[in-house]
Amino acid sequence: MIKDLFSLAMRSIFTRKLRSWLTVIGIFIGITAVVALISLGLGLERTIIDQIGQIFGVDTIMIIRQPERPGAAPPLIAIDFDLIHGVEGVAAVATLRSETGFVSKVAEDDAPVRGLLTVVGLSQKMISEFQPFIGEFTLKHGRILTADDTYKAFLGHGVATQLRATIGAVIEIEDQRFEVIGILEPDPEEMRAQAGVFAGQPPVITDETIFIPFALIDELFEEAGAHFFLVKVDEGAQIAQVAEEIGTALTAAGVANAVVMTFEDIQQPISMALRAVQGFLAALAAISLLVGGVGVMNTMYTAVLERTKEIGVMKAVGAKNSHILSLFLIESGLIGLVGGVIGVIIGLLLSTGTAWAVLHFFDIEIMTVISVPLIAGAIFFSFIIGSLAGMLPARRASKLHPIEALRYE
Amino acid sequence: MSLIKLREITKDYQLGKTWVHALRGIDLTIDTSEIIAVMGPSGSGKSTLLHIVGCLDIPSAGTAQIEDIATESLNERQLVRLRGEKIGFVFQTFNLVATLSAQANVELPMIFQRVSRSRRAQRAAELLAKVGLSDRAKHRPNELSGGERQRVSLARALANDPDIILADEPTGNLDSESGNTVMELLKRLKNEEGKTVIVVTHDPEVAAFAERVITLRDGLIVKEKLND
Ligand SMILES: Nc1ncnc2c1ncn2[C@@H]1O[C@H](COP(=O)(O)OP(=O)(O)OP(=O)(O)O)[C@@H](O)[C@H]1O
Numbered sequence: 001m002i003k004d005l006f007s008l009a010m011r012s013i014f015t016r017k018l019r020s021w022l023t024v025i026g027i028f029i030g031i032t033a034v035v036a037l038i039s040l041g042l043g044l045e046r047t048i049i050d051q052i053g054q055i056f057g058v059d060t061i062m063i064i065r066q067p068e069r070p071g072a073a074p075p076l077i078a079i080d081f082d083l084i085h086g087v088e089g090v091a092a093v094a095t096l097r098s099e100t101g102f103v104s105k106v107a108e109d110d111a112p113v114r115g116l117l118t119v120v121g122l123s124q125k126m127i128s129e130f131q132p133f134i135g136e137f138t139l140k141h142g143r144i145l146t147a148d149d150t151y152k153a154f155l156g157h158g159v160a161t162q163l164r165a166t167i168g169a170v171i172e173i174e175d176q177r178f179e180v181i182g183i184l185e186p187d188p189e190e191m192r193a194q195a196g197v198f199a200g201q202p203p204v205i206t207d208e209t210i211f212i213p214f215a216l217i218d219e220l221f222e223e224a225g226a227h228f229f230l231v232k233v234d235e236g237a238q239i240a241q242v243a244e245e246i247g248t249a250l251t252a253a254g255v256a257n258a259v260v261m262t263f264e265d266i267q268q269p270i271s272m273a274l275r276a277v278q279g280f281l282a283a284l285a286a287i288s289l290l291v292g293g294v295g296v297m298n299t300m301y302t303a304v305l306e307r308t309k310e311i312g313v314m315k316a317v318g319a320k321n322s323h324i325l326s327l328f329l330i331e332s333g334l335i336g337l338v339g340g341v342i343g344v345i346i347g348l349l350l351s352t353g354t355a356w357a358v359l360h361f362f363d364i365e366i367m368t369v370i371s372v373p374l375i376a377g378a379i380f381f382s383f384i385i386g387s388l389a390g391m392l393p394a395r396r397a398s399k400l401h402p403i404e405a406l407r408y409e
Numbered sequence: 410m411s412l413i414k415l416r417e418i419t420k421d422y423q424l425g426k427t428w429v430h431a432l433r434g435i436d437l438t439i440d441t442s443e444i445i446a447v448m449g450p451s452g453s454g455k456s457t458l459l460h461i462v463g464c465l466d467i468p469s470a471g472t473a474q475i476e477d478i479a480t481e482s483l484n485e486r487q488l489v490r491l492r493g494e495k496i497g498f499v500f501q502t503f504n505l506v507a508t509l510s511a512q513a514n515v516e517l518p519m520i521f522q523r524v525s526r527s528r529r530a531q532r533a534a535e536l537l538a539k540v541g542l543s544d545r546a547k548h549r550p551n552e553l554s555g556g557e558r559q560r561v562s563l564a565r566a567l568a569n570d571p572d573i574i575l576a577d578e579p580t581g582n583l584d585s586e587s588g589n590t591v592m593e594l595l596k597r598l599k600n601e602e603g604k605t606v607i608v609v610t611h612d613p614e615v616a617a618f619a620e621r622v623i624t625l626r627d628g629l630i631v632k633e634k635l636n637d
């Protein structure tokens with residue numbers, strides 16, 4: 001039965017090709033916009049999350065102290081490394097602390113060089129375990145810090161040039177002497193250690209930085225601690241559980257206001273913000289669907305009017321009101337459905353094309369996401385819009401009095 | 410046996426403040442397997458009468474019985490059902506669905522009675538053969554002559570094997586030869602299958618095919634004549 005009504009509806013759609021297509025256009029433009037926007041949005045979201053994942057690592061936990069006000073840089077937090085190592089599932093703990101210090105080079109022949117420079121205290125594990133955060137150090141001369149080094153430093157290329165420092169030179173940081181043991185290659189990427197960004201810290205510009213052991217930075221600058229600590233969990237460990245236990249351990253040890261964040265915690269607000277923007281854009285695009293729906297309604301009213309006599313005939317040969325109703329509903333639903341399918345296809349092409357163009361012209365890679373729920377949802381939604389728009393015209397058709405419909409000229 | 414029994418049928422239409430009395434008290438009994446012609450001037454109520462017999466419309470007053478079923482006691486669904494099962498219509502203007510082939514037009518009433526696809530196709534082919542149009546099954550109405558269209562619409566009227574065929578000026582748009590073909594077919598249906606046929610016509614030649622001719626004027630039967 002439904003199948004027969006379906007083919008009858010198909011027939012009347014196809015005999016009015018031009019009008020049907022024009023109506024379909026009204027639907028598919030809206031669906032195209034929605035699908036393209038959401039696909040791009042999802043791609044952007046996945047790209048960003050992926051990049052965060054690459055820097056931060058999904059098996060990483062960050063500990064910061066609750067900022068005094070939202071948005072403010074968190075204050076220092078001092079944690080004993082052993083305390084965190086004591087938690088089961090913890091593989092490594094690391095931190096870095098960036099400060100601006102008064103630095104001078106003790107010159108033998110020349111006039112002394114001095115300035116306010118960035119000094120970063122690096123814990124040993126930061127280099128060995130959290131390489132993506134800090135980037136790879138490519139040495140030009142000498143070596144980088146090892147666990148046994150004290151009062152040693154290695155310098156970014158820029159700062160070494162500025163201080164005219166060479167291997168073995170002695171520099172003074174906040175009146176404390178350090179021996180230069182390494183000088184890095186010029187860093188073309190400029191910004192490297194981005195870890196602090198998640199804790200509200202500016203990224204470390206390697207080229208302009210003096211690196212010293214973390215343990216010494218407490219000595220040079222007032223107040224102990226760092227802005228953030230990073231914890232790597234054992235392979236296969238439950239990150240959320242480890243994070244919770246760290247929290248418990250910190251509370252037990254009397255470290256106040258510690259916030260333990262996992263990758264999830266960092267990724268979630270970013271996702272939420274992106275989704276809100278996406279939702280807003282999609283809602284705007286969806287307004288055009290409303291216009292498309294009105295188009296379907298208009299087409300269907302015209303169809304009912306045009307086919308009044310046909311409706312009368314169908315009733316005369318035994319069609320029930322419900323048959324006529326379904327016939328017109330199927331017809332408008334089909335228009336919506338076809339619009340939806342075309343819209344999804346064009347929308348996906350559009351978003352893929354845009355991602356390609358962005359890669360091609362701006363060299364920024366945005367992933368393309370083909371979301372099955374989005375596709376199914378868009379097609380279903382356009383079918384519903386078509387059906388809803390056909391509701392009133394179909395009702396009118398089904399309620400026509402057979403005699404009056406037959407008399408209609 | 411009387412198949413159709415009309416008693417005191419009236420039908421009034423309101424047109425603004427005035428009333429049009431299309432039928433003003435029709436008493437008519439029609440037997441099974443009878444062929445009857447309804448004549449009368451334009452506006453005398455012939456079509457209205459046919460619509461009431463065909464359950465397309467309900468009388469303002471009076472009772473109409475079809476096979477002892479009083480139609481005024483039926484709700485809309487039941488009327489539709491009765492119409493679909495017992496009655497076939499043939500119209501002056503054919504009223505075929507323009508987008509459907511002859512075959513599909515004949516199948517249409519069977520769709521609404523939920524006849525299976527294969528059964529439908531078979532029956533439609535049989536009916537088209539019966540009206541002599543087997544070779545026109547795939548044609549659209551606009552590819553057929555008037556006489557052929559009317560035969561298709563006759564085949565469609567027969568789709569659900571109704572007991573009653575109601576034809577409203579079936580020859581009105583046809584030349585006399587095509588008209589005669591249609592009337593011959595109706596007569597054969599009556600003779601061979603025992604159908605009851607009511608034909609509205611202005612044409613005495615067409616009325617001559619009937620066994621009984623009634624004449625309406627101003628909504629009343631003014632004359633009733635038996636042909637021999
Ligand atoms: N829907 C309606 N509203 C108002 N008046 C109507 C309506 N339908 C029919 N009538 C009136 O009822 C009367 C009978 O109409 P009907 O169509 O039965 O006439 P008829 O005998 O079939 O005429 P014709 O030979 O021209 O077809 C006419 O006067 C017509 O104007």
Ligand SMILES: [Mg+2]
Nearest residue numbers: 455456457577
């Ligand atoms: Mg008439």
